[in-house]
Amino acid sequence: MSRLVVVSNRVPLPSERGPRAGGLAVALSDALQPGSLWFGWSGRRTGTPSTTPHTQQAEGIAYATIDLSEHDYRTFYVNFANGALWPLLHFRLGLLNYRSEDYEGYRAVNRRFAQALKPLLRPDDLIWVHDYHLFPFAEALRLLGVSNRIGFFLHTPFVPPALLHALPRAEELLRAMCAYDVIGFHTRTYRQAFLECVTDLLGVRADNDGRFVHRGRPVNVIVDPIGIDADSFAAGATDAAQGMEVRLLRESLPSGRSLAIGVDRLDYSKGLVNRFEGYARLLGKHSEHRRQVSFLQVAVRSREDLGDYQRLRRELDRIVGDINGRFSEFDWVPLRYMTRAVRRTTLAGFYRVARLGVVTPLRDGMNLVAKEYVAAQDPADPGVLILSRFAGAADELGAALIVNPFDVDEIADAMHAGLAMGLAERQERWRALREQVWYSTAARYCQLFLSHLEEYEAQPTPRRLHAAW
Numbered sequence: 001m002s003r004l005v006v007v008s009n010r011v012p013l014p015s016e017r018g019p020r021a022g023g024l025a026v027a028l029s030d031a032l033q034p035g036s037l038w039f040g041w042s043g044r045r046t047g048t049p050s051t052t053p054h055t056q057q058a059e060g061i062a063y064a065t066i067d068l069s070e071h072d073y074r075t076f077y078v079n080f081a082n083g084a085l086w087p088l089l090h091f092r093l094g095l096l097n098y099r100s101e102d103y104e105g106y107r108a109v110n111r112r113f114a115q116a117l118k119p120l121l122r123p124d125d126l127i128w129v130h131d132y133h134l135f136p137f138a139e140a141l142r143l144l145g146v147s148n149r150i151g152f153f154l155h156t157p158f159v160p161p162a163l164l165h166a167l168p169r170a171e172e173l174l175r176a177m178c179a180y181d182v183i184g185f186h187t188r189t190y191r192q193a194f195l196e197c198v199t200d201l202l203g204v205r206a207d208n209d210g211r212f213v214h215r216g217r218p219v220n221v222i223v224d225p226i227g228i229d230a231d232s233f234a235a236g237a238t239d240a241a242q243g244m245e246v247r248l249l250r251e252s253l254p255s256g257r258s259l260a261i262g263v264d265r266l267d268y269s270k271g272l273v274n275r276f277e278g279y280a281r282l283l284g285k286h287s288e289h290r291r292q293v294s295f296l297q298v299a300v301r302s303r304e305d306l307g308d309y310q311r312l313r314r315e316l317d318r319i320v321g322d323i324n325g326r327f328s329e330f331d332w333v334p335l336r337y338m339t340r341a342v343r344r345t346t347l348a349g350f351y352r353v354a355r356l357g358v359v360t361p362l363r364d365g366m367n368l369v370a371k372e373y374v375a376a377q378d379p380a381d382p383g384v385l386i387l388s389r390f391a392g393a394a395d396e397l398g399a400a401l402i403v404n405p406f407d408v409d410e411i412a413d414a415m416h417a418g419l420a421m422g423l424a425e426r427q428e429r430w431r432a433l434r435e436q437v438w439y440s441t442a443a444r445y446c447q448l449f450l451s452h453l454e455e456y457e458a459q460p461t462p463r464r465l466h467a468a469w
């Protein structure tokens, strides 16, 4: 059997796992059998980074990481990946900041990653690369003569050609992506957008199965929605419901007061401003909910090196203050706002207490919080999921109350409907959601991707193509 090599920008080192331990590590746990290798950035910045990786082992899995210099960190990670690609891929052209030196830094770090990984590779390794930080990574490996099967999964949405054209060097990046053998997206819409870009910018047309040939190499473009380990998340929620934190949360909600919950990274794509305005609209329009509902928002800080994130945080602080100032009573605060991470198990218990799960991103690749909220519910008394139509999860979770997050009245109305919804409808909707969440799990996500990568016939990289790259 081939060995699996996972590559991602940030490696969740077992020695450093904090309260947010989860994300990709949980999603890939089924695929990461003993013997696998995980390669990427250590999260450290040093004066003189080396291309010889540091390695550590945990539960039979090897973790190999390299450090970045301060310059790499700024150009590759902060400025190009998170300051140009992230806003573009979330349809926010107004926030796209492109500088050619950042792009060069991004390419250089991808080359350095490739040089560091190459000596660790065996001929039949399957290499699975994750996310927008590493679009040109396979190309960099191919240039070093690596002919292994290399797959790529994008965790964000993909944009149609009209938007991609806004990114300088987009054609070059798109060509570089074609050095992957298998490329996966969460939804059909993202795959379609990618294929349209390939046609529009590179002049290559795919067949109905999403296969095309670029520079003599076949590329297979697939749809593979990510999921969670629903059984273990549900069990965690049941256990956490008996724990101290969840008991304290329940006690803070006197006499039948309902809880609404939001859980997100503090990111402009998550639609927090609109969500809070929607909530304020609910309290303004439907005064019967005052004192009867409390909103708990957990918004863990992220990417604080970028001005757009600092500005967002200040804006949210202001809005939260404004709403609480406007609506609070001496014994009721409408909006509880935390910018600290909460342990996954505790979060699971919080979801279970909440009558409303409010997931209203303006754009989101998938959004795992929506799936976690569903998995955590009590079948005898499930809550209601309010979900943005612009989250990838909306493709699968149509039984939620689907909203347009740009319309704060729609958010308010959905919250009103969710709070008023009777048990029978809540159960019926929840059963439909549950079926989906238990169908497209993390394990299925891994199996589907790896089966496509295994099926792919390794292509020799002809010498003349090296020159073209």
Ligand code: ADQ
Pocket: 019, 020, 022, 023, 155, 156, 226, 263, 264, 265, 298, 299, 300, 340, 341, 342, 343, 344, 347, 364, 365, 366, 367, 368, 369, 372
């Ligand atoms: P993220 O943008 O990070 O991920 P999301 O899928 O919602 O978004 O969350 C990932 C994980 O982080 C979830 O397990 C969640 O519980 C946890 N998390 C989020 N906020 C937290 C908080 N405040 N405290 C503690 N834990 C928190 C990217 C894409 C998504 C895509 C995922 C996976 O942007 O669209 O779903 O990758 O592909």
